[in-house]
Amino acid sequence: MAKPTLRDVATVAGVSVGTVSYALNGKGRVDPDTRERIRRIAAELGYSADPVARGLRSGRTATLGMALGTVVGQRRDDILSFEWYGRVTTAAAQAAFEAEHGLLLVPAVHDAGQLRRMAFDGLIVVEPGEGDPRLAAIAGLGIPAVALGRDSTGRIAHQVAPDTDAVVAGLLDHLAAQGATRIVALAPDMPWEWAERSIIAYRRWCATRGVQPDAVRVPPPAQLSACTMSESARTAALAVLRDDPPDAILALCLGFGVGVLAAARELGLRVPHDLLLAQDSDEPALHTTDPPITAVDLFPESQARTAVTTLLELLRGAHPASELNTPTELRARASSQQRHG
Amino acid sequence: MAKPTLRDVATVAGVSVGTVSYALNGKGRVDPDTRERIRRIAAELGYSADPVARGLRSGRTATLGMALGTVVGQRRDDILSFEWYGRVTTAAAQAAFEAEHGLLLVPAVHDAGQLRRMAFDGLIVVEPGEGDPRLAAIAGLGIPAVALGRDSTGRIAHQVAPDTDAVVAGLLDHLAAQGATRIVALAPDMPWEWAERSIIAYRRWCATRGVQPDAVRVPPPAQLSACTMSESARTAALAVLRDDPPDAILALCLGFGVGVLAAARELGLRVPHDLLLAQDSDEPALHTTDPPITAVDLFPESQARTAVTTLLELLRGAHPASELNTPTELRARASSQQRHG
DNA sequence: TTGTAGGCGTTATCAG
DNA sequence: CTGATAACGCCTACAA
Numbered sequence: 001m002a003k004p005t006l007r008d009v010a011t012v013a014g015v016s017v018g019t020v021s022y023a024l025n026g027k028g029r030v031d032p033d034t035r036e037r038i039r040r041i042a043a044e045l046g047y048s049a050d051p052v053a054r055g056l057r058s059g060r061t062a063t064l065g066m067a068l069g070t071v072v073g074q075r076r077d078d079i080l081s082f083e084w085y086g087r088v089t090t091a092a093a094q095a096a097f098e099a100e101h102g103l104l105l106v107p108a109v110h111d112a113g114q115l116r117r118m119a120f121d122g123l124i125v126v127e128p129g130e131g132d133p134r135l136a137a138i139a140g141l142g143i144p145a146v147a148l149g150r151d152s153t154g155r156i157a158h159q160v161a162p163d164t165d166a167v168v169a170g171l172l173d174h175l176a177a178q179g180a181t182r183i184v185a186l187a188p189d190m191p192w193e194w195a196e197r198s199i200i201a202y203r204r205w206c207a208t209r210g211v212q213p214d215a216v217r218v219p220p221p222a223q224l225s226a227c228t229m230s231e232s233a234r235t236a237a238l239a240v241l242r243d244d245p246p247d248a249i250l251a252l253c254l255g256f257g258v259g260v261l262a263a264a265r266e267l268g269l270r271v272p273h274d275l276l277l278a279q280d281s282d283e284p285a286l287h288t289t290d291p292p293i294t295a296v297d298l299f300p301e302s303q304a305r306t307a308v309t310t311l312l313e314l315l316r317g318a319h320p321a322s323e324l325n326t327p328t329e330l331r332a333r334a335s336s337q338q339r340h341g
Numbered sequence: 342m343a344k345p346t347l348r349d350v351a352t353v354a355g356v357s358v359g360t361v362s363y364a365l366n367g368k369g370r371v372d373p374d375t376r377e378r379i380r381r382i383a384a385e386l387g388y389s390a391d392p393v394a395r396g397l398r399s400g401r402t403a404t405l406g407m408a409l410g411t412v413v414g415q416r417r418d419d420i421l422s423f424e425w426y427g428r429v430t431t432a433a434a435q436a437a438f439e440a441e442h443g444l445l446l447v448p449a450v451h452d453a454g455q456l457r458r459m460a461f462d463g464l465i466v467v468e469p470g471e472g473d474p475r476l477a478a479i480a481g482l483g484i485p486a487v488a489l490g491r492d493s494t495g496r497i498a499h500q501v502a503p504d505t506d507a508v509v510a511g512l513l514d515h516l517a518a519q520g521a522t523r524i525v526a527l528a529p530d531m532p533w534e535w536a537e538r539s540i541i542a543y544r545r546w547c548a549t550r551g552v553q554p555d556a557v558r559v560p561p562p563a564q565l566s567a568c569t570m571s572e573s574a575r576t577a578a579l580a581v582l583r584d585d586p587p588d589a590i591l592a593l594c595l596g597f598g599v600g601v602l603a604a605a606r607e608l609g610l611r612v613p614h615d616l617l618l619a620q621d622s623d624e625p626a627l628h629t630t631d632p633p634i635t636a637v638d639l640f641p642e643s644q645a646r647t648a649v650t651t652l653l654e655l656l657r658g659a660h661p662a663s664e665l666n667t668p669t670e671l672r673a674r675a676s677s678q679q680r681h682g
Numbered sequence: 683t684t685g686t687a688g689g690c691g692t693t694a695t696c697a698g
Numbered sequence: 699c700t701g702a703t704a705a706c707g708c709c710t711a712c713a714a
């Protein structure tokens with residue numbers, strides 16, 4: 001009744017354990033007939049190699065860790081988009097599974113000892129931040145790691161992320177094509193790598209076009225949730241739109257687009273008639289606003305799959321590219337469609 | 342440089358491996374001084390028990406599996422709310438971690454053999470459906486399982502879910518209190534346990550109040566995503582609202598509220614003035630509609646934590662309650678607030 | 683072609 | 699109180 005082992009199969013087949021092992025996993029060595037017989041018996045018994053024993057023997061657990069950005073503790077209101085997490089984790093689990101690996105979810109920990117308790121061959125670090133305490137812990141582990149999102153400190157050699165520059169430039173091109181001449185960028189005042197990058201990309205685009213950049217840093221709320229972020233953006237947008245309003249706003253953070261739309265409505269500005277609006281990363285809430293808000297799909301599934309395959313390559317001893325860009329796609333919606341001829 | 346083992350610690354401390362093991366994990370048996378010395382040396386060397394070896398020896402992996410409802414394959418457009426998944430998985434990982442366990446994400450598989458490849462002590466089955474192929478595979482595993490969401494087939498003995506009846510009754514009470522006299526319920530025409538339960542709860546509530554129930558089953562779209570569900574609900578709502586419109590609609594599925602709101606707008610019905618609207622489960626999109634839509638927070642984090650603790654109790658040999666209800670909370674928003682004095 | 687034996691790191695048992 | 703030893707299940711080098 002208990003799970004059959006190699007021994008059980010060997011006993012039934014009348015051969016030694018070694019032969020069974022070779023028959024099931026080895027290349028040649030075993031007589032084809034014997035192999036077939038053993039295979040059949042193994043299948044009949046429902047034999048399947050114990051992953052733990054195999055792991056001890058091989059030093060591999062066939063498991064990848066995914067270090068979430070979640071803080072350790074009861075309250076976890078510091079995640080901007082659980083939707084993004086859901087898409088990333090399910091896609092990563094799926095990709096790992098297809099490569100015969102498991103995916104272990106690891107909460108954010110700062111202690112290498114806590115990580116050692118968990119068994120995995122490599123680690124995907126989700127959105128490492130500047131001065132992220134996870135990085136030190138991971139360095140002490142001595143296992144391959146891949147960052148999902150960029151790591152400015154360079155502590156993680158391999159990074160998978162969407163091409164922020166292309167995303168920002170694409171949105172600005174789109175807004176300009178719709179008639180925008182003065183585009184204000186709204187970015188969170190946080191030490192997030194993509195936020196910095198977005199601002200730089202915005203400035204560069206403005207320089208190329210010979211227009212004056214106007215990047216507003218939005219002070220972050222105490223708790224980082226979609227709601228509070230929208231609220232912060234609303235306040236900042238009210239100030240921007242009150243005097244000398246631009247003809248377009250580029251929201252560079254989840255939740256910002258919704259906040260800007262609320263501010264515009266309060267001031268009697270109509271989107272897209274009086275103000276064009278777009279956000280860098282797409283989210284479900286942008287579909288249901290009135291008007292729906294233009295944004296870029298960053299394909300979290302694609303990011304997750306790339307991170308998984310990159311990590312697997314590292315484990316195989318290969319040398320994948322150290323920076324991998326994942327695809328993105330602009331979703332033009334009513335908020336940025338100028339209706340004039 | 343390599344990870345130190347018990348042997349290394351034993352060598353340095355000048356004792357046997359067994360003594361080191363007992364010093365670090367055992368109760369008494371070891372001389373306090375020796376124990377302290379071994380502890381110090383282990384810490385200095387950065388020793389930490391190998392989870393795989395410990396697993397082989399103990400038969401426990403200190404890992405919980407979470408079987409997602411995701412279909413195996415590239416396309417995964419059959420998930421209604423990734424936000425819900427994100428909240429559930431991160432919370433479960435956190436809860437497991439706090440109990441010194443890992444959380445392994447398992448894609449939906451129908452083959453017990455595939456599951457055997459992964460190492461976990463128990464399994465949380467997310468939203469088991471009627472005729473769910475996962476259930477057969479899990480049954481063949483012979484390990485404890487807990488359902489997150491109800492399992493109508495009773496194949497999983499322990500279930501954790503919000504109290505659907507209370508949710509529906511609470512919403513109906515709320516709508517009635519706001520002046521609704523004829524409430525139509527919109528439910529998906531799918532074999533989902535909570536959908537059936539919701540309808541039954543609705544009928545029971547109507548019977549108690551002595552009013553005629555009017556439950557409309559919405560045919561499901563080909564692909565189950567938030568967008569397509571909204572679209573289906575919109576179509577169904579148009580039919581309902583066109584002739585003899587009720588004064589309230591209760592949307593009993595993610596995405597439905599948004600669809601109903603769109604239908605009402607098309608027909609020139611104003612929410613909440615001409616039509617009250619509420620949905621059973623909350624989602625971010627409901628905050629940003631105009632007006633925002635009333636819904637019930639089902640606290641996925643709470644469900645996840647309860648599922649984890651229940652599974653851990655089963656593993657400890659305890660006998661937890663077979664049906665556990667998790668808390669819920671009505672979030673009254675503008676869509677259901679009658680403005681009349 | 684097949685059997686034997688050793689060892690991965692940990693823990694339990696038994697002897698000292 | 700401590701040391702030696704066996705066993706968990708698997709893989710593989712070596713011997714037959």
